Amino acid sequence: MKIGDKLIRAMDDHGLVRALVVISTDVVEEARRCHDCYPVAAAALGRTLSAALLLGATLKESERLTLRIVGDGPLGSITVDTDGKGNVRGYVRNPHIELLCKNGKLDVGGAVGVGFLHLTREIGLKEPYTGTAPLISGEIAEDITNYLFASEQVPSTCALGVLINPDYSVQAAGGFLVQALPGATDETLERLETNLLAMPPISTLIHAGKTVDDILALLFNGMPWHVLAEEGVLFNCGCSRQRFADAFICLGKQELQEMQAEGQAEARCHFCNKTYYFTKDDLQELIKQI
Ligand code: ZN
Numbered sequence: 001m002k003i004g005d006k007l008i009r010a011m012d013d014h015g016l017v018r019a020l021v022v023i024s025t026d027v028v029e030e031a032r033r034c035h036d037c038y039p040v041a042a043a044a045l046g047r048t049l050s051a052a053l054l055l056g057a058t059l060k061e062s063e064r065l066t067l068r069i070v071g072d073g074p075l076g077s078i079t080v081d082t083d084g085k086g087n088v089r090g091y092v093r094n095p096h097i098e099l100l101c102k103n104g105k106l107d108v109g110g111a112v113g114v115g116f117l118h119l120t121r122e123i124g125l126k127e128p129y130t131g132t133a134p135l136i137s138g139e140i141a142e143d144i145t146n147y148l149f150a151s152e153q154v155p156s157t158c159a160l161g162v163l164i165n166p167d168y169s170v171q172a173a174g175g176f177l178v179q180a181l182p183g184a185t186d187e188t189l190e191r192l193e194t195n196l197l198a199m200p201p202i203s204t205l206i207h208a209g210k211t212v213d214d215i216l217a218l219l220f221n222g223m224p225w226h227v228l229a230e231e232g233v234l235f236n237c238g239c240s241r242q243r244f245a246d247a248f249i250c251l252g253k254q255e256l257q258e259m260q261a262e263g264q265a266e267a268r269c270h271f272c273n274k275t276y277y278f279t280k281d282d283l284q285e286l287i288k289q290i
Contacts, residue, residue: 004023004026004232005022005023005024005025005026005027005232005233005234006023006212006230006231006232006233007020007021007022007053007054007057007086007212007230007231007232007233008020008022008212008213008227008229008230009057009058009227009228009230010216010225010226010227010228011225011226011228012188012220012223012224012225013223013224013225013226014188014223015181016180016181016183016184016185016188017178017179017180017181017184017188017192017220017223017225018179019176019177019178019179019216019219019220019225020054020176020177020178021174021175021176021212021215021216021219022050022053022054022057022174022175022176022212022233023173023174023206023211023212024046024049024050024053024173024174024175025170025171025172025174025206026234026235027049027053027088027173027233027234027235028042028045028046028049028050028170028173028235029169029170029173030235031045031049031090031091031235032045032046032168032169032170034235034272034273034274035092035095035273036096036273037095037096037168038095038096038097038098038099038168039099039106039164040075040097040099040100040106040108040111041092041094041095041096041097041111042095042162042164042168042170043108043164044075044078044092044108044111044112044140045078045080045090045092046162046170046173047108047139047141047160047161047162047173047175048067048078048080048090049080049088049090049235050160050162050173050174050175051067051080051140051141051144051158051160051175052065052066052067052080052081052090053086053088053233054144054158054176054177055067055119055177056082056083056084056088057229059082059083059084059123060123060124061083061084061085062083062084063083063084063121063122063123063124064081064082064083064084064122065081065082065119065120065121066080066118066119066120066122067079067080067081067117067118067119068118068119068120069112069115069117069135069138069140069143070115070117070118071113071115071138072114072115073110073112073113073114073138074094074097074100074111074113075093075094075111075112075113076092076093076094077092077093078090078091078092078093078112079091079270079271081271086232086233086234087233087235087236087238088233088235088236089235089236089237089238089271089272090271091270091271091272091273097111106164108138108139108140109137109138109139110138111138112135112139112140113135114135114138115134115135115138116132116135117132117133117134117135117143117144117147118130118131118132119131119132119147119151131147131151131152132151133146133147133150133151134146140160141158141159141160141175142158144156144158144160144177145157145158148179154179155179156177156178156179157177157178157196158175158176158178159175159199159201159202160175160202161173161175161201161202161203161204161206162203163203163204163206163207171203171207172203172204172207173203173206174202174203174206175202176202176215176219178192178196178219180192188223191221191223192219192223195218195219195220195221195222196219198221199218199219202215205218212230213227235272237269237272237274239269239271239272239274241276244267244269244278245278245282245286247267248265248267248278248283248286249286249289252290253287253290256283256286256287256290259278259283260280260283260284260287263280264277264278264279264280264282264283265278265283
């Protein structure tokens with residue numbers, strides 16, 4: 001049964017706990033396919049894509065959030081961005097890393113390495129704001145939890161998971177983010193902690209066919225709660241031939257004439273790996289526009 005990717009925001013009825021859940025199996029599979037990611041790269045990129053969707057859940061239209069995981073491990077950096085409409089895109093510097101395993105699991109932390117997490121929010125007319133925190137484990141979820149506490153003073157728990165099939169396709173992916181709001185009572189925090197400890201891994205739940213509502217019911221067990229908003233999510237780059245043509249025009253006439261002399265030019269989008277080709281004639285058209 002295909003459930004479809006979804007992001008949901010909910011709150012307990014007393015307004016003390018906020019939770020976000022995303023099922024992103026199709027998003028991560030599309031990213032894996034675009035970039036031909038091997039398993040550990042698919043897991044790391046998939047966790048980062050899911051995290052960005054959770055962190056960007058309250059963005060308004062025209063706002064953006066960029067999440068960068070910059071470690072010294074074999075994967076290189078991971079860059080993901082999302083808008084306020086449920087679109088997310090991203091890439092990992094080295095998608096063809098051979099399997100790194102630790103205790104029978106994909107070793108995402110080892111593949112990411114030691115480094116920093118950078119989160120940039122472009123909100124409204126204000127200057128973009130970037131916050132930075134050191135990576136705790138490179139496993140992404142712990143790094144997000146640490147970032148939110150260290151940089152934004154929000155106590156949170158983040159869980160992220162990606163399961164990969166033997167043929168390298170994505171079996172299940174998703175995550176959640178739970179935040180205790182100011183005024184949360186000890187009783188509420190204890191109940192939340194008990195619920196979190198009892199939760200099976202998020203990827204196991206999604207693989208078992210649990211919906212976002214089922215997962216919220218586990219997180220809010222014993223607390224009355226309600227849904228605030230729900231939206232579909234998509235791996236969608238939004239790049240276009242025109243955007244690259246505009247970038248070529250910015251290079252100037254001389255540069256374009258040199259490219260033309262070498263034959264056709266090509267431009268590859270980092271975010272979705274799509275390549276746009278410009279023939280000699282195409283380049284001539286661009287030169288005319290300068
Ligand atoms: Zn693209």
